[in-house]
Amino acid sequence: MISRNICVGLVFFLLHLFSVSCKAQLPSVSFEVITTKDGLPSNTVFSAARDQKGFIWFGTRLCPTRYDGASFRNFLDFETNLVTGLAADKDNNIWLASDRSGICKIGADSLNMTAIPSSDRQASNKQTGYFFIDSYGKGWYSNWYGVSCMDLKTGKFKHYPFRQTTYVWVKGSFIEDRQHNLWVIGRDNGLFRYDRQADTLVCVLGADAQDPKRRLPIVFTQACMDQQGILWIGTHNYGLIQYDPQTGNYVNYSNESPSSFINSVEAGYDENGKPVVWWGDHEGLGVFRPEQKKFYRFSHLLPDAYEVHDIFRDKTEGIVWVCTSDGILKYNPKSNLIQTIAIPDGIVHFPVVVNTFLPDKTDPSGETFWLGLSHTGMLQWNRRTNHFMLFKFPPEKSSPETRWMIQREDGKIWIGVNQWRYKRPGIIVFNPENKQFLNPPLSRLANQYYSVPFFMYGFFDRQKRLWIGNSDEGIHVLDSASCKEVSPWDSQTQLDLIKGNNLINDMRIDKQGRVWLGTYKGVYYVDEEERKFVYADTPHPALRNQDPAVNTLLEDHNGNIWAARWGSITQTDKNGVIRTVLTSKEGLSDRENRGLAEDKWGNIWIGNYEGLHYYNPVSKKLLRFTVNDGLLSNNTLQRLFVHAGNELFIGQKNGINLLKIDKLSGQPVPPPVAVSSFKIHEKEQYFDFSRPVRLKRSDNAFSVDFSALNYSKLQNNQYAYYLEGFDKNWNYIGSNHLAYYTNLDPDTYTLYLKAGDAFGNWNQNPLRIQIVVLPAFYETWWFRLLIVAAIAAILYALYRYRINQLLRLQQIRNRISADLHDEIGASLSGISIMGMMAKKNLQEKHPSALFLERMVEETNQISSSLDDIVWSINPKNDDLSHLTARMTRYASELLEAKGIAYKMNAPDYYGQVKLSMEQRRDFYLIFKEALNNLAKYAQCSQAWVEISLQRHCLQLVIRDNGIGFEPHLYTERNGLRNMRKRAENLKGTLLIQSAPGEGTMLQLSFPISA
Template identity: 25%
Template sequence: MNVQRYAEHAIARDDSLRSRTGKSNAPDNFSIREMVRGNALLVQRHVAIHLHILYITAVMRLAWCLLMVFAALAGRAQPTASAADLRFQNFDRRNGLESLGFFNVVRDSSGFIWLSGNGITRFDGRETRHYAKGAGQHPLLQGYTDNLVVDRNGVLWIGGAGGLCYYDPSIDGFRYIEPPPAGRIQFAYAFAFDGKETIWFSSNLGLCNINTRTHAVLVSKMSGYTNPMAALIDHLGRIWVGTAYDGIRVYNPRNGAMRTLRVPEPDGRPAAVPAMTIDARHQVWIAKSKGMVRADADAVKDAEDSSFVFSELPALRMVEVAGFATLPSYSGTEVRWIATAKGLLRFDTQSGTLQGAYTPMAENPFSIASAGVNGVYADGDGQLWATTIKGLSLMNPASQNFKSRIITSLTQKPDPYILDIGQDRNDTDIVWIGTRGAGLLQYNWKRKKMLRSFEQFDAINEGGYGVNTVVDDGKGRVWFGFRNRIYCLDKKSGTIRQFPLLPTEKNFSYRNVIRKIICVRDVLAIASSTGLVTYDPQSGQYAVVYSGGTSSDINRYNLMSVVAESDSILWCGSKCGLTRINLSSGAWTAFTGPKAPTGLPFFNGVNYLASDGERLLLATVTDMLEFNKRTLRARPLPLPPGTPNSDVRCVLLDSLNNYWFNSAEGIVYVNRAKRNFRVFTSSEGLENDVSDVPLQWIGHQIVFKGRSSITHIDPYSVENNRHVPQPVITAFRILENPRPFDPASVGIKEMELDHRENFLSFDFTAFEFNFPDKVRFAYRMSGFNEEWISSGTKRSATFTNLPPGHYVFEMKAANSEGLWSKPVRFQIYIQPAFWQTLAFRGLLVLLVLGLLYALYRYRINQLLKLQRVRNRISADLHDDIGSAISAVRISNAMAMRRSQESGQVAPLLAAMGEDLKKMGESLDDIVWNINTPASDWKDLLARMRRYAGQILENSAIPYALHFDEPQQLPSLSLECRRDLFLIFKETVNNAARHSGATMVTIQTHFNAGHIVLEVTDNGAGFDPLAPSSRNGLKNMRQRAAHCKADFRIKSAPGLGTQVLLTMKITQKS
């Protein structure tokens, strides 16, 4: 594996160097490509090399066998099978990984996993993003990448044959470093990060370093070595570079001192150094193509010292090592994880022993993906990542609850369907497994190894199907029930004996089914669908304890489960309920029906029973109950709210007083002390989400039986998922077009968008690699909706038609335990359009105010213009017509004085004078109506008083005036005011000239927005309905109708007259 990897390194570097300089890195001044494509002589060399590799492979296989023997015999080393029972989560093409041959793996500050190899791959547990050579606007310049490192700011740096670059999320691409003065960086390998801001790397310029903050590159004095493969920085600040040909170069940047350490192979040739690491005791672990050695960093001096000796690790002799990683163990000691071509090794640094080798196991669905491990990496969450030739593997120490074994691969049966497991009483490492499709199996539980299988029970039975129950009596015999018979296996001889049918079967019309066999004292208690029978192996006799024979007894004696309280008392669960049976006396008591004190419904079938001291736990058809043996009362199990409890087939109680049961939703664990629960499904390691086969104990472990596998868990070390998923926004789209962004900046600095960019979409995820399908999400857009929106497992959100403004998109995630993370933020500012800006709105307000002011000024000017017209008309009427009428009147008076002698002229001139007088009064009224403001009520009422007084006094008629004092009243229109005054004049004139009244009363008052005019006289009266040739009454009605006023006349001959006018005064002028 390392030879292939090195060849890829060398070819890529040689091609890059030759394309730029015309020179080659290869020995003897010819290129690697020429070596691969050479002539016949080179082909012969390749054949020889191939044979040599085959030889080495054979030797390494032998060494591996010796290694396993050494590990098994080591005093402190754990057995390989036990150590290999770790749970790995494997990712491959089914998870979207396009390429499987990954080399290095790192995790950035956002939580993404980055993999090197053919391009760069980014992985979040569910989705991948592959960056290939030349793809995108800011692409990689090399197809093959090797070294990856993440600096303290979370930036990913990549090295390879194309030079040195880093990933910039704001452009979703790669930025290459500008060449230093010494020349262009053509390749970059063997990274070493000091944990601050300096990365050391090897290039065509020699050993260099780059400041990750300023991107300044410095070239050291160390050069002249070829094919760098690995590097580290020791506690003294020295840089160690492992090469393919030149051993290890040690450089001290403080004084420029250089030192070469030759790492020998067993045959004396210099070894290639593909990987190195340093531990807390300053021991440098050095990988070779054949084995591994250690060097004391404190013993390595700056000066050359040919006497330096490496310490060998015999346990790893001849093993091809590819990488190292360190994780703390539960005891606090360091555990070194070693990537090799033969699996992932676990090495205890304190004891110096190999504790286990992890390789693929066909019977373990959660074993590592491949034995060919290219690299190993420990992330900040304490998880171990391994890159293999078949994909990516993850080992989380906090997610080791469930362990599984696939029985199918052990039995070669397609669907064994496990029904029952019984523990061997003579050897606690052995269990007996009853199946539906593979008979009876003997299985080493500790070593996870199949020992024997028994399918041919007798000549009648062609294969052992439906072994429902298995029990070991501790006397070298295993009893099991198959259909309606019991069988006995002699463990020593392997022979199986069949026993007669149960005596209860003849009492029923259907075939019996044996459900459970338990050992009570020296007899077997056999629960079946026809009742309870005991069998005494010593006498060979059956005894019927509890059974019937009528059709009404079918449910009562159809036993589903049985548990022993003592040597004589059994509790049985049936289709009809719960029954207590005394084996000694044969007496039984049913705790069902309306007369039973337990309150159990009669047909509430009991599927499963479990005994716990004074309590029985019952899994019934509809509920789970707790039955007190002392008080004989049942009550529902005290479960936290929301606990799924439908279709329960079994319930167990562990020693910590916690419940375990299988439901329609999965395996449910209820922590009674904390009042919470968890639901385990296939995502945690179960073969299926739910099993209809009861759970059971094997030693101190609870076993879940599936169709083809056994899954077990230690209930006393259940690891709650305390890992809070790390949320991250993975994509941002505007109008469905991706927009690159920098996750580190958008949380503290707003991204400005145009007003048309208001259709936004976000993709997000959370890093929960062990249970990714159980992560739940919630989000909100502050500034638009302050409430959190639960999206469940959906990992996207879309917002449409957002108005301009400041927004903060927040997203958080919860793990399978319901623990929520802190939200991540994405700040957005949608700029308003110019017509939505405050300045534009202010300008618009000013424009509207200006327009209103212009309209106001126009109205004022029009009113002034109208008033000027009125004044001019008034002046014209007064000056021209008034003066003319006055002249006529004067002439008329003079004529009358001069012609007093003539009696005929005088009456005519008198009539003319009277007409001219009336014309002057009318003209005066017109001028008054035009020239007086419409809102001047006082002037109107005063004019009415003057007119009434003048007319009535001239007629010598007593009168009374009662006018209300006007308040702040609306104006009348000019027409209505004129009509009101003319109606008043006509009424007063009629009263003075035609009524013959001796008293006239005139009243005006204001009421509810109306003016009421009332004129009353005690004159002769008249009939208002009688025909009349005069127009006065008709004109008054027309004027009242014009102003929508109410006009009424009450009169009769000899009864006087009352005129009543009611007019609205809320009309606009």
């Protein structure tokens, strides 16, 4: 938090606090002072208001500002000097009256400030003040000429002029009573009631009153209403006026100070629930107590005299905000847990520390306490009257430090001290009845021990034995009846305990009568039957690297022993087992722990040099209080004392801190959370957080500053945030209150913000903000759809290009096929025919007949090959069914001519299976070569041909029952090599199985596209 917590609880006691007339009349509280050092734009503050979200707004000399308890948001849009009026409407817009820009409005969502124009010259006078919104939603403000009313929705104005006087400034402030009647406090014109039916202002008291008897020269300032519906009105010359709006009766109370006037008032309660009226003038702040009819002024709140311009009491939190010429004073009666009680100046030499507390059993009222001091003696303190009386310890000119105090059944108080000037006695006995110091035989005996009069601890046990001791000279037990030492151990046993510098720092007796010792080496207890000291510390992992030295011991209500050590706090159960260890990891702020106390709820209070700690054994919460929370000093090393189980007394320098424990043990309401600022790339933006916050892809780095709007003095608020859709767990960030995210992917997220108070109570309903990170244009669905469409168009274009290429290829193949068939085929047929005709005309044994016959055969063979080529080129034959039909026809012609019985199997249906021209050609030529070889060389009587489709593979099997051959033997023929080469071209496999006399099987398999 940026605010300075200046504890000023002493101010109520520094001047005349302990006089008979007003010893206990002022609440013992502390104020917080907030100035420009904390971010306030100007120390001159004129007005305050609370909006619907819980932010506190202040009108300053420079501009309006919004406060979240941690920081200020200043509105410097244009000149709005002297903002004397602020109010929030039901839509959370902020309306203000200023000296330079007139009436202005700050929008609830945008936080933009705009000036409100008016056509009425008097209504639109720029020098306006005291803006007020009534229960009907109308806005009221004042200027030099009177007061005006405006419709906040339509912006229409109506002016109510006042009689002009020599008073030159805004003419009035406003208040509304329980019956929703509006009252105008009209400066030197009078007190006016607004007649809503007649739409007019009626003066009921003051210079312009209708009743001549009430025409008093009163100069009014501001007014407030208490819980009983009574108006309290401040004046310049009539003090404080109590006015009953129902009867019209009034009483004025003078503050008995002719040089001052009451400038501002506010009704409220002090921390004890008693009604008070806060008032301020140009010299400072005070309260008026109606039941006493007395004024009290708070002195020395600030170094110099200051003017109080406005007092605003937040009815939600009960906090009083005092707007002054030197900053803001803040008083919170509910959260002011720690009170300050000062020792009167002059009663004892300062500085002095309160070391011990002892309630006086002889006082039936229970209001008397004895306070043992760090020097000089002890104080008798009557809590009801706040009266202190000093009793100096004997002897004269000694410097005794009080270490312990015990009151016995007879009422006498036994006191153990350290006499730093080495003058005895070190055991002092005091009789509260006659206020005399005594010297009974037992104390005379006790004072004979120890080389120096240091009696650091002592008590009486059930047998009325007095146990006394100090750190380095051991313990002695004295019998009250016989006045003799009855220590249950010998001197050597005690020397063995304290040898090696094992100093004894504390000694306590538990409910069972067992005596416990806190030493430099740890915890011991006394075994009287065995007449020895037993080491009680057990090993614990958390204490492995900790100092075992014990400073203070405490027994809790369950019989557990707590030890305040150097660096830790431990709890040992009845069986001697250490169950709890608190160190800096759990939140202890200092190594030197000394103070220990237990309240009636079982909470353990721990004092060290850096504050007061509160530990709840059930919830395991460890909290810390400091000067920011009202402590006079963070040094709480002295013994803490719990009175009646509910009040904690803390000894301090020159005073006492008193803490009401029951305020901690109640059910506190966790603080509400509000967003203070939302920044994108470190630039503040404004959103209506009730709606989704929509961010551009480039704006996906943002920070959210959020605050707990409890405004309490306990500033140890805790914060956490969680972004659903991004974070896996809550981010607990301690007292920091900034959530920051960068490079979020486009998506819809929900940001949860929550806060906890100083006691670890968290909001059960976190603030939720929905955040939508919009995708970039290239991440949108339409852009992706466009890309898909573009890719599809490209693919389709490629497809069409491929189809067109195939069509052109088919056209070329058709043309080549036709050309080959028509041109070359016709020529070959003509050659064959002419050869046959020439052969007929030759003699049978003509030498050329053989050549002609061969020419005719070659021509027929070429024609047959050309026919195969033409057939393979023609796209019409790409279907596998056309190929198998040709193969069947070829097999029948060849095998039947050779007289070979054959069987050919082929599928009846091939679906859409097509072969490329190259595949068709290679497949057919392998088949043709294999069948020709079978017809020429196999000498078979039967042959089998099978064509099949198997899993995207085409398979050909040709078998015969011929003579067979050895396929691995070298041969000069190219047929087998050609077939294997074509099988490779098909990316298939060719398998030939044969043996002499066993026939031959050829198997071809290659992949095809279905």
